[in-house]
Amino acid sequence: MSESRDNMISAIKEIVVPTFRNMRFRGSFPHFRRERGEQFDLLTFQFSSWGGRFAAAAGIGSWFISIERKESSTQ
Incomplete structure (x- = not known):
């Protein structure tokens, strides 16, 4: 890893x-999650392979949607 990434x-x-x-x-770093009832929040860090940069990605999901999709795919 580069020194800038380590920093x-x-x-x-x-x-x-x-x-x-x-x-x-x-x-655990770099992936984090938080459950909020039927919803969950996701946060992750992604680092540039060229060093000196990173991105933080955030997402919101629903357990309801995940369960619904799984059930419909098995029918």
Whole structure:
């Protein structure tokens, strides 16, 4: 890994991850999730292979949709 990537990871783990934990996110770096009843939130970090950059991706899902799709695909 590059030094810039190592520095970004260290800063995210020191500053961002504790904030995520306080917001009830679980998981391990770089993938986090939070359940909220029938919904869940997803957060992940992706790093550039050229170094010096990263992206944070966020998503919202529903257990209802996941269950519904699984049931319909088995019929």
